[in-house]
Amino acid sequence: MITIRGGLTAPKGFLAGGVKAGIKVSGRKDLTLLYSEVPAVAAGAFTTNRCKASPVKVSQMHLKGKTHQAIIVNSGNANCANGRTGEKDALDMASKAGKLLGLDKRMVLVASTGIIGRKLPIEKVAKALPGLAAGLSKKAGSDFAEAIMTTDTKKKEFALEITLGDSSVTIGGACKGVGMLYPNMKTDKHATMLAFIATDASISKRMLEESLDEAILNSFNMVSVDGDMSTNDSCFIMANGLAGNKRISNKGSDYKKFTAALKYVAAEMAKMLAGDGEGATKLVEIEVKGAKSVDDARKVARKISTSNLLKCAIFGADPNWGRIVAAAGASGVEFDIDRMDVYLGPVKALSRGAIAKTFEKEKARRFFKGNKIRITVDLNSGPSAAKAWTCDLSKEYVAINSDYST
Amino acid sequence: MITIRGGLTAPKGFLAGGVKAGIKVSGRKDLTLLYSEVPAVAAGAFTTNRCKASPVKVSQMHLKGKTHQAIIVNSGNANCANGRTGEKDALDMASKAGKLLGLDKRMVLVASTGIIGRKLPIEKVAKALPGLAAGLSKKAGSDFAEAIMTTDTKKKEFALEITLGDSSVTIGGACKGVGMLYPNMKTDKHATMLAFIATDASISKRMLEESLDEAILNSFNMVSVDGDMSTNDSCFIMANGLAGNKRISNKGSDYKKFTAALKYVAAEMAKMLAGDGEGATKLVEIEVKGAKSVDDARKVARKISTSNLLKCAIFGADPNWGRIVAAAGASGVEFDIDRMDVYLGPVKALSRGAIAKTFEKEKARRFFKGNKIRITVDLNSGPSAAKAWTCDLSKEYVAINSDYST
Numbered sequence A, B: 001m002i003t004i005r006g007g008l009t010a011p012k013g014f015l016a017g018g019v020k021a022g023i024k025v026s027g028r029k030d031l032t033l034l035y036s037e038v039p040a041v042a043a044g045a046f047t048t049n050r051c052k053a054s055p056v057k058v059s060q061m062h063l064k065g066k067t068h069q070a071i072i073v074n075s076g077n078a079n080c081a082n083g084r085t086g087e088k089d090a091l092d093m094a095s096k097a098g099k100l101l102g103l104d105k106r107m108v109l110v111a112s113t114g115i116i117g118r119k120l121p122i123e124k125v126a127k128a129l130p131g132l133a134a135g136l137s138k139k140a141g142s143d144f145a146e147a148i149m150t151t152d153t154k155k156k157e158f159a160l161e162i163t164l165g166d167s168s169v170t171i172g173g174a175c176k177g178v179g180m181l182y183p184n185m186k187t188d189k190h191a192t193m194l195a196f197i198a199t200d201a202s203i204s205k206r207m208l209e210e211s212l213d214e215a216i217l218n219s220f221n222m223v224s225v226d227g228d229m230s231t232n233d234s235c236f237i238m239a240n241g242l243a244g245n246k247r248i249s250n251k252g253s254d255y256k257k258f259t260a261a262l263k264y265v266a267a268e269m270a271k272m273l274a275g276d277g278e279g280a281t282k283l284v285e286i287e288v289k290g291a292k293s294v295d296d297a298r299k300v301a302r303k304i305s306t307s308n309l310l311k312c313a314i315f316g317a318d319p320n321w322g323r324i325v326a327a328a329g330a331s332g333v334e335f336d337i338d339r340m341d342v343y344l345g346p347v348k349a350l351s352r353g354a355i356a357k358t359f360e361k362e363k364a365r366r367f368f369k370g371n372k373i374r375i376t377v378d379l380n381s382g383p384s385a386a387k388a389w390t391c392d393l394s395k396e397y398v399a400i401n402s403d404y405s406t
Helices: A054-062 A083-101 A122-134 A141-147 A205-217 A253-275 A294-305 A308-315 A322-329 A361-368 A395-403 B054-062 B083-101 B122-134 B141-147 B205-217 B253-275 B294-305 B308-315 B322-329 B361-368 B395-403
Strands: A002-004 A014-019 A031-047 A068-077 A108-115 A157-164 A167-176 A185-187 A194-199 A234-239 A283-291 A341-344 A347-351 A372-378 A384-391 B002-004 B014-019 B031-047 B068-077 B108-115 B156-164 B167-176 B185-187 B194-199 B234-239 B283-291 B341-344 B347-351 B372-378 B384-391
Touching (some): A014 A122, A014 A141, A031 A054, A031 A141, A031 A194, A031 A205, A054 A083, A068 A083, A068 A194, A083 A122, A108 A194, A108 A234, A141 A157, A141 A167, A194 A253, A205 A234, A205 A253, A253 A283, A253 A384, A294 A322, A294 A372, A294 A384, A308 A322, A308 B395, A322 A372, A341 A361, A395 B308, A395 B395, B014 B141, B031 B054, B031 B122, B031 B141, B031 B194, B031 B205, B054 B083, B054 B108, B054 B234, B068 B083, B068 B141, B068 B234, B083 B108, B083 B122, B108 B234, B141 B167, B156 B253, B167 B253, B194 B253, B205 B234, B253 B384, B283 B294, B294 B322, B294 B384, B308 B322, B322 B372, B341 B361, B347 B361
Parallel strands (some): A068 A108, A194 A234, A283 A372, B068 B108, B194 B234, B283 B372
Antiparallel strands (some): A002 A157, A031 A068, A031 A185, A031 A234, A157 A167, A283 A384, A341 A347, A341 A372, B014 B031, B031 B068, B156 B167, B167 B194, B283 B384, B341 B347, B341 B372
16 A cells, blocks of 8 residues: 555545636636546445535436536535525536536436525526636646635645456545535545545445445544534545456455555545644544443543533643543443543543543643644453544634634 | 423422532522432432442442432542542432431432532531531522532522322432533433432332433433533432322323423433533534434534634524534435535535535525524434434633633
8 A cells, every 4th residue: 555646636546626707706716527447336425414516416416327428526615405496506507517528417426515595506507617617627636625725724635556356456535524524424424524536446336336335334423523513424435447357246355455555536626625624733633442342432432522611621732631532421322430540641630530630730731732733541341442533622613613604 | 391490309208408519619599409308219310431430430339229219419429539538428418418317328418510520528528517507598599500510600500380180299309510511411320511410209219210311312422512422421310299189100191291391391301411511602403304313314414513713603603504514424324415405504415416506605694693503304214303402612612611710
């Protein structure tokens, strides 16, 4: 497994483009397209929010098809809570993009991010599409990563290579999302995080779906910026087979190697999201171990990752570990506090339910002053572990979200 | 039902006191006592956090007894995550207070609030107790309300009178809690909100417990400042019978009148908590109606009340109703967005899943500039309703919680 440069267009046969369609008030890039030169199998995971944006509904419907070749994405407008007009506009985006690319609309997937409850300016999309389609290229992969940004401060791309049999297989991804970020996605269900992954692996649609499910569980679905689950969260993967590896059609060793690589890509992208959370100054990794089950470990880790109080303490470099204890206890998971240990980085704070005799607050405070914070909770009650990622909660988060006007 | 002045000592036979024991670094009042001149029946509801503070465990144990006569409370130290020492100290608080008052320790209930994970300075408690016990009085009811404050900016007291038969019955309360505030309490289980209610009603212990359960469900358990459930939340009620009403021992009309009054007291106290939330500039009331069940309505209302994004928008007076839609959809309750209406105060924003044709953003913004914000969500799917209370999320909240040092 080798990390390489680039993102979505690193795998063979993928082209991209990103343009300014005038949807964003800022005038920045806001319409983008990912295109596979050959038909690809695709899978998608979407928010489990009851109020799903129109593009989510359209993509879910289109994913019932066998193969796909393009994803059209706009930022600046979520196309959510727009009633029937919203669905018509999302379908229109797909069919207009399809027409330009010579594809049936059902081969085109759709995603949107931005403000909820405002009509998508489909006429702006229509006007910008021909230039976008004509300008598709390998090197514009990073334009894609730029054009999906909203309050993101940096582009988020990642790529790696693995070897399956005699073939070199590449997986590349791009993602966005730094607020309203608390995805809980499922394949065949629904997260405004947007993540796009492209690979030239040859794999069946069914195996691709299963691999994606495994990958999101311990990556995107373990990230929180603010605990607010979006109406638009979507994670797409397209696999076009151009690597020429022996097609993965069962859970053999190639599936396991591919899935391990996909998990790595997804986890790296998830960390980029948390680290760039709105107003964030620090990336926080919370590992829970010694849990009775992975599900328990995930619940405790995720609950800690959404504690406003802890996130404020981390912003202030205050090693207030009591807030970790309180959050863990509020997770709904049954455990015994008298067996619980808590570490702030390398510093043991809680030992079997009471303050560790060796705890040095100033040492912990120094550690909390860094920009990568690691918290470990050991429940000492079982074999299972999970990691969650979040960021600190700063005054800037409040500024961004009280000024970000409708 | 008449609202009257005063708080905990408004009912007959209750005395209180509050002193400076030196537990708080600020040097403010931090030790307080509520005393009934005659034995009272008592009930308590406590946090459902797995990590329960020692005073919670001790109070739960003592509440197994038939009658109680005092509650000793310290602020500045949560006495949580202190292992066995914590429990010994909490018991010590009860027994030392009991000794001075001539009561068995099991007749004394205990509560603590403050920093987690630091040993309770029991010697300071012991030193201050004699003065506290000697100074008990009717007029010191408000000292009690003062001495339980941590980051609260104002004392929270409320009292009212009802008539049962020929007797005038008084219910008075005091509470604190403006951060780590997301109680979910149950009687015989466990919320650092602290609420204390005293009444001179004559009522059986069993009926008092049931009445308290009904009252907290639609009051304290529907308040959120930050979504962080405490290890120490406790709500106590003592009923000493001195009003002389016919003893309430079944769910007849007197029970219903008493419970209606208790619900009113608890709801008024709950609103005081939310309105004084850390850094709060506005009190927010969220009403969900048209739900299939009360439980559904409660879940949707509570989920909306914990949306950081919505709370930031309210701080900025931004009528960003899309954040209400997203939060409602993330509640886990099944409903159809195409039937959903949302009102910002009197202004209809969402109508059957799409923006209301009559929506005037500037009108909504003017409403959001007030300091009491009312949001109504109508799911149009059933007969049930519930209300939740929260406050806006300000830069000051972050300042308070990143500076509030361990």
